[in-house]
Amino acid sequence: MRPRSTRRRLLGGLAAFLIAVTGLVTVAAQPAQAAAGFTVSGSRILDANGNTFVMRGVNHAHTWYQDRTPQALADIKALGANTVRVVLGSGQRWGPDNAANVSAVITQCKANRLICVLEVHDTTGYGEQAGAATLAQAVDYWISIKSALAGQERYVILNIGNEPYGNTNAAGWVADTKDAIVRLRAAGFEHSIMVDAPNWGQDWSFTMRDNAASVFAADPQRNTIFSVHMYGVFDTAAEINDYLGRFITAGLPIVVGEFGHNHSDGDPDEDTILATAQARGIGYLGWSWSGNGGGVEYLDMVTGFNAAALTSWGQRLFNGANGIKATSREASVFGGVQPTTPATSPPTSPPVSPTPSASTPPPTGKACTATYTVGGQWGGGFQGAVTVKAGNAAIASWTVTWTWPSGQRFTNTWNATVTTSGDAVTARNAPYNGALAAGASTSWGFTASSTGTNTAPTVTCAAA
CATH class of the missing domain: 2.60.40.290 (Immunoglobulin-like)
Structure with missing residues (x-):
């Protein structure tokens, strides 16, 4: 999502979608080597215990609202999410969020038993948005904060850059994405890597869709996840099912990394996005918790970061059919591990000390x-x-x-x-x-x- 502004859509995009006949190439998607954290197996994402993990979560604009992050993550968890995608700045346009800052975010995610998808937002709309960072610059940033990420592979997925190409020269996404993945692996990153599509994330040109197999094969660890952002380009059930279905058929992992219930470039079919994701075991991350501006305030899930003030979009995503409350399952890496700090309550009053109730006496045998x-x-x-x-x-x-x-x-x-x-x-x-x-x-x-x-x-x- 591009903050405080609206995204553009090329007029030929929908027609190109409907007449496209090129398909993905099915590939063997088993990890090439053992990884310390998340891996992929076919179209499934596996956590570090080898259990299937389906993302059910939201985006939080940390780099612009850092003082809100601790409470926001607690509230997002309290509403049932198992994942949060965190907006970071690499210094080209926002931030930079340094290693200490990022380490604190990871700690807060773990304390709230949330899987942390970290993304660099400065790449948004490269080639079309003034000042946007390149994917190579995003990799430089990840390498500069590697100390915060090392050892966190069980809890963190690395999303190289948000919407890394606009609608100009989107074909350049292929080589740049491959180069970015190879550089990260050469630098010693063992995390699952997530890559966003070009065309402001919506891939109406099918650049990511039709080159996903070769991008996946460029990863020496075969541990790359693809992310599409579904806004106005995805306003019919046929488009949504066709796009996501091609990845599943090809045995490649896909998530809906951003989507909304409305947008200035068209009206996304959020009901089909949610239903298809649930039926096919595909993760989704709604945009965004709170703090939108520039005419897209309707994408806030809560008003003014107040968890007690869900908007209509928040109600739909958290509490509606195929929404987070009904479908989210916590990552098994948190099973039996208590958080370092308790998730806090909504901000209308301070938390109170935990009060244990009476419990059954210490058991013997199978009890x-x-x-x-x-x-x-x-x-x-x-x-x-x-x-x-x-x-x-x-x-x-x-x-x-x-x-x-x-x-x-x-x-x-x-x-x-x-x-x-x-x-x-x-x-x-x-x-x-x-x-x-x-x-x-x-x-x-x-x-x-x-x-x-x-x-x-x-x-x-x-x-x-």
């Missing part, structure tokens, strides 16, 4: 305990977490139950399959966090409403 804590409260709501711990024997699954004592009700949950009937709550493990070794633990979280009284329930845990 578990469940401990309920409140991490923050605000007017009419609160955020909490439940930690499940196996007893003296390994368990394959767990079920936590309780009865709300004060009429509380969930507004969002993550990392568990939760059902309710009146005050009765039943939470079962997700597919990736049910199996626990003896003494091991995992956590699931939630936000909920309350009506003045917020008595902690007594929880029980059953294991199998």
Whole structure:
């Protein structure tokens, strides 16, 4: 997304899309060598544990709103996201965000159990936007802050540059992208690398689509993810399904790195984007949390960085059909690992100290305990977490139950399959966090409403 301005669309783009007959070449997409973090296998993205990971998240404009980042990440997580794409400046137009700055962002992402996609925004619209950085300059920046990224491959995906070509000489994207990937690998980066499409990210010329296989093959680690931005060019179901489907058929990983419910260059079909992504196991990252200007303020998900003030776009993305709340699953690399700091509550009041409830006694044999804590409260709501711990024997699954004592009700949950009937709550493990070794633990979280009284329930845990 280009900040504080509108994007342009070439008049021939839609026609070119509809008459295109060139397809992607199917390639073997297994990693060429073991990686320390994320890898790709065919069209799937795998986390460091080898489990499929599907991005469900949003973009946050960190480089312009750095003081907002800690609370924004906590609020994004509280609404159910598993990924955040973070805008950085490399110094050509914004920033630079130095190694210490980036290291702090990564720490905050990990504390909130969010996968961190880091992107350089200065490349936006190169060749058409005055002052835009080249991909080579973006690589120089990544190398300059390598100290912040080394060892973070389990939690960080490196998005080389945002929308790195405009509509001018988009064909140059191919060679420049290959060169950028090769330089990063030669510099020792083992992260999954994400590459944005040209044409302001929308690839109406199909430059990325038709050259994706050769770009992927240029990566010595075969660990490159492709990202398309879907705005006005993608205003019909046929266009969306055709574009994404070609990557899946070719066995190449694709994500929708940005999209919106409206735009000055046309009206994106966000319902089809969400439905197709869910049906095909494709990640998506909506643009953007808050702070848009230049006439595209309608792309804010919350008003004024206030998580309690979701816009219509925010409601659609987080709470609508095929949205984040219904489909997001936390990366398994966080299973059983407690965050270094708790996710904070929305900013309407300060957080309170966690208050554990009564939990079941220490188990023997195949059993578990469940401990309920409140991490923050605000007017009419609160955020909490439940930690499940196996007893003296390994368990394959767990079920936590309780009865709300004060009429509380969930507004969002993550990392568990939760059902309710009146005050009765039943939470079962997700597919990736049910199996626990003896003494091991995992956590699931939630936000909920309350009506003045917020008595902690007594929880029980059953294991199998």
